[in-house]
Amino acid sequence: IVHQINLEYLARVVFAHVVDGALQAYPDTLVGTDSHTTMINGLGVLGWGVGGIEAEAAMLGQPVSMLLPQVVGFKLTGKLKEGSTATDLVLTVTEMLRKTGVVGKFVEFFGDGLSELPLADRATIANMAPEYGATCGIFPVDKETLRYLRMTGRSDESIALIDAYSKEQGMFHTKDSPHATYSEVVSLDLATVEPSVAGPRRPQDRVPLSQAAANFKHELPTLLSPKAKAAARQVMRWEGEGGNPTAPGAEGTHDEVIEPVGKKHRIDVSKYLDHGSVVIAAITSCTNTSNPAVMIAAGLLAKKAARRGLSTAPWVKTSVAPGSRVVTEYYKKAGLMPYLDKLGFSIAGYGCTTCIGNSGPLPADVSKTIDEHSLVAVSVLSGNRNFEGRINSEVRANYLMSPPLVVAYALAGRIDHDLLTEPLGRGADGKDIFLRDIWPTQQEVDEVVRQCIDSEMFRGNYENISEGDEHWQKLKVPQGETYAWDKDSTYIKRAPYFDDMPVQPAPVRDIKGARVLAWLGDSVTTDHISPAGSIKQNSPAGKYLVEHGVKPHDFNSYGSRRGNHEVMVRGTFANVRLRNKLAPGTEGGVTRYLPTNEVTSIFEASMKYQAERVPLIILAGKEYGSGSSRDWAAKGPMLLGVKAVIAQSYERIHRSNLVGMGILPLQFLSEDDPESLGLNGEETYEIAGLRELLDT
Numbered sequence: 290i291v292h293q294i295n296l297e298y299l300a301r302v303v304f305a306h307v308v309d310g311a312l313q314a315y316p317d318t319l320v321g322t323d324s325h326t327t328m329i330n331g332l333g334v335l336g337w338g339v340g341g342i343e344a345e346a347a348m349l350g351q352p353v354s355m356l357l358p359q360v361v362g363f364k365l366t367g368k369l370k371e372g373s374t375a376t377d378l379v380l381t382v383t384e385m386l387r388k389t390g391v392v393g394k395f396v397e398f399f400g401d402g403l404s405e406l407p408l409a410d411r412a413t414i415a416n417m418a419p420e421y422g423a424t425c426g427i428f429p430v431d432k433e434t435l436r437y438l439r440m441t442g443r444s445d446e447s448i449a450l451i452d453a454y455s456k457e458q459g460m461f462h463t464k465d466s467p468h469a470t471y472s473e474v475v476s477l478d479l480a481t482v483e484p485s486v487a488g489p490r491r492p493q494d495r496v497p498l499s500q501a502a503a504n505f506k507h508e509l510p511t512l513l514s515p516k517a518k519a520a521a522r523q524v525m526r527w528e529g530e531g532g533n534p535t536a537p538g539a540e541g542t543h544d545e546v547i548e549p550v551g552k553k554h555r556i557d558v559s560k561y562l563d564h565g566s567v568v569i570a571a572i573t574s575c576t577n578t579s580n581p582a583v584m585i586a587a588g589l590l591a592k593k594a595a596r597r598g599l600s601t602a603p604w605v606k607t608s609v610a611p612g613s614r615v616v617t618e619y620y621k622k623a624g625l626m627p628y629l630d631k632l633g634f635s636i637a638g639y640g641c642t643t644c645i646g647n648s649g650p651l652p653a654d655v656s657k658t659i660d661e662h663s664l665v666a667v668s669v670l671s672g673n674r675n676f677e678g679r680i681n682s683e684v685r686a687n688y689l690m691s692p693p694l695v696v697a698y699a700l701a702g703r704i705d706h707d708l709l710t711e712p713l714g715r716g717a718d719g720k721d722i723f724l725r726d727i728w729p730t731q732q733e734v735d736e737v738v739r740q741c742i743d744s745e746m747f748r749g750n751y752e753n754i755s756e757g758d759e760h761w762q763k764l765k766v767p768q769g770e771t772y773a774w775d776k777d778s779t780y781i782k783r784a785p786y787f788d789d790m791p792v793q794p795a796p797v798r799d800i801k802g803a804r805v806l807a808w809l810g811d812s813v814t815t816d817h818i819s820p821a822g823s824i825k826q827n828s829p830a831g832k833y834l835v836e837h838g839v840k841p842h843d844f845n846s847y848g849s850r851r852g853n854h855e856v857m858v859r860g861t862f863a864n865v866r867l868r869n870k871l872a873p874g875t876e877g878g879v880t881r882y883l884p885t886n887e888v889t890s891i892f893e894a895s896m897k898y899q900a901e902r903v904p905l906i907i908l909a910g911k912e913y914g915s916g917s918s919r920d921w922a923a924k925g926p927m928l929l930g931v932k933a934v935i936a937q938s939y940e941r942i943h944r945s946n947l948v949g950m951g952i953l954p955l956q957f958l959s960e961d962d963p964e965s966l967g968l969n970g971e972e973t974y975e976i977a978g979l980r981e982l983l984d985t
Contacts, residue, residue: 290613290641292325292326292575293328294612294613295326295328297615297747297751298442298747298751302334302434302447303317303447303455314454316334318334318335319334319336320343320353321337322340324338324916327418327423327425328416329412330426331408331412332408332437332438333427335427337418339918339942339945340919340920341918341920342920342923342950343946343949346949358393359393359395360471360472361386361389361391361395361397361471361473362396362397362468362469363386363426363474365398365399365403365477366400366402366477366479367479368405368479369405371731372484372728373482373483373484374582374583374691375580375582375691376413376690376691376694377691378479379414380495381482382414382426383493383495384487384495385421386421386422387422389473392422392940393424394424394472395427396423396425397429403428403429403431404431404464407437409437412579413583414428415427419673419915419917419942420492420673420674421493422940424941429460429466430451430460430461434451438451440742442745483497483498484691485690486689486690487675488504489505489667489685489687489688490676490677490812492673492689498694499709501688501708502705502707512686556603558603558652562655562662562666565704566604567667567668567669567698567702568604568651568667568668568683568684569606569651569669570601570608570668570669570670570696570698571608571610571648571669571670571672571695572671572692572696573608573642573643573671574670574671575641579613581738581742582734582738583692584611584616584692585625585729585734586691586729586734587629587671587692587696588625588629589693589729589734589737590693590728590729591634591696594632594700594727597716597717597726597727598715598717599716599722600700601632601699602699602701604702605633605699606651606652607634607635608634608635609629609637610638610641610642614750615746619742625737632696632700633699634696643672643681651681665686666685666686667688667703669687669688669699669704670689670695671691674916674917675687676814676816677864678822678865678866679814679822682825697724700713700714711723713727778853779834779839779850780849781853782855785928786924797979797980800906800975801975802973803903803904803973803974803976804883805883805906805907806880806891806898806930806931807862807908808870808871808970809867809907809908810868810870811912812911812915813909813912813914815915815917815919815922815943816917817862817864817866819847819857819861821917822848824847824850824860826841828859829878829893830847830856830857832859834856854928857928858925861891861892861926862926862929864877864878865877865878870970871883875888878890878892881894882894882898891929895930904930905929905930905932907926907931907934908963909936909937910936913934913938913940913943914942915940918942918946919943920946920950923949927952932953932976933955933976936956953976
């Protein structure tokens with residue numbers, strides 16, 4: 290994962306160049322086309338995510354512009370108590386800052402508690418800035434920064450430069466550093482952080498571990514399908530995005546039992562599965578796999594569990610997907626890999642995998658049971674996002690947690706199992722084993738980190754990073770100034786954005802006679818707008834691929850097809866958990882075509898409106914466009930004919946992407962929303978005075 294590579298290898302912290310014979314140094318900065326670019330702020334490098342549209346403009350010489358942000362200070366005091374992890378801390382921070390409201394703001398961490406946070410923990414906190422809404426969450430450069438740079442194999446010369454420059458510029462933090470003046474200050478005593486999970490829908494919905502079982506039972510009525518029917522089963526092959534490379538079978542069939550890794554005997558899962566059954570347990574994502582402490586804690590817990598005779602529940606699909614190969618190196622060196630393998634937590638690949646929706650298909654018997662009984666199945670993952678429909682279309686509840694808790698819930702097999710009071714199972718000796726019996730101590734974790742991680746491990750893994758493997762080296766690079774389009778490709782097609790575009794931009798016109806394509810609620814994410822996961826055979830995108838000779842098991846994912854606008858526009862608003870108030874009682878990418886009241890797919894309704902030259906708008910609630918910096922969440926609506934979005938509030942990157950694609954992001958007054966204004970979505974809308982507004 291590029292964020293981990295940035296942290297471990299690419300980031301310079303301070304750059305130096307000779308200009309007119311003099312050596313000039315300046316701070317490292319970064320903008321990236323992924324919202325979790327913010328991870329680099331843990332290293333003291335200012336960086337944040339931008340949309341692909343904004344990045345493309347920068348590559349063509351346009352500046353990256355921004356309003357001068359407010360800076361919120363986050364004061365850390367104390368020390369994490371035994372049993373609490375960096376994941377518990379970042380979920381707590383995310384909850385606090387979402388309540389504070391930091392969208393469009395910088396967050397700067399300070400206080401005596403900094404000295405108690407290893408750099409990997411800081412990176413974990415910085416990584417989830419998009420989840421708490423901030424543009425970035427930055428930590429200062431201090432002696433811990435220098436230690437990490439040394440451990441990851443940076444040269445002595447570069448570390449000396451960073452040390453000298455930071456101190457000379459007053460950027461080096463010590464316990465005697467004066468406190469800055471902030472727009473607002475939020476405080477947290479690290480000793481109050483407790484083991485936590487977050488879910489079942491949003492990262493900011495933190496739940497103490499002691500209340501996780503009760504939380505699921507409370508949320509269950511809201512998780513049931515409007516029609517009490519599970520989504521269609523995923524069956525396809527993932528190519529180039531990590532995860533399981535093959536998935537045999539065909540959509541709609543449930544006659545094959547897939548043997549998960551490390552499990553030789555299957556049971557009749559229909560007798561065991563129920564609401565709350567954990568069917569996916571994934572140690573994944575840039576947030577946690579870059580943190581040796583929590584990764585080693587997971588390995589040690591697996592070791593203790595396996596030695597005591599525990600095993601994962603047979604219906605749980607398990608995986609480990611590190612962000613870099615260094616993780617595999619220290620797992621092997623510490624002797625933890627065999628125990629993880631024994632519990633089914635084998636290395637599935639290096640990348641986002643389950644966190645971005647590429648878990649691959651569930652075992653056929655599990656899928657069949659979920660479908661037939663309309664079960665609310667659960668995923669547990671050490672990721673950073675758990676939005677509806679993101680992890681797996683068949684899984685309705687998703688909980689974020691630390692890697693060791695992922696292993697624990699895989700052993701328990703249920704989210705409504707109280708890990709603090711109920712046994713995980715019985716050991717080989719027939720005695721009950723509780724989580725407290727196998728939870729590794731901080732001393733045990735620190736000892737493995739000290740013995741098994743060194744700078745040579747990082748140097749060795751990155752020394753040939755630019756060469757690539759044989760497949761990379763054999764890639765054919767076409768010559769010429771323009772791309773040679775393959776008209777038969779279903780992966781890359783020439784997009785129509787520049788068709789009939791005049792040399793001089795046309796004057797902005799008022800929007801007249803617009804109809805509502807979708808009326809959405811709060812916290813509609815870019816995953817709702819443009820999903821990255823599986824493509825369903827009966828969806829508009831699936832039908833398009835079938836018509837072009839692609840078999841369902843070769844559909845791959847929306848993420849892999851994003852070079853084909855025909856697929857992506859058909860996948861816009863196609864999230865299986867999307868709820869459109871224009872089509873009550875439905876779920877998925879459907880709407881009501883207002884002239885005839887026909888309920889149809891959003892894509893098909895759009896085509897009808899565009900044929901009649903009717904402009905379209907979207908109505909939405911708060912936090913519209915939160916989540917990934919997915920430019921297709923703006924490109925797709927533009928191709929659907931959407932001219933404006935009217936929402937109660939927006940996330941920063943998505944609002945920028947909408948502007949970049951010519952979609953007007955309008956906002957209700959603070960006290961207003963569609964309901965308070967008496968709107969029902971059936972109205973005809975006119976947005977006037979645009980030219981005058983833009984001229985002021």
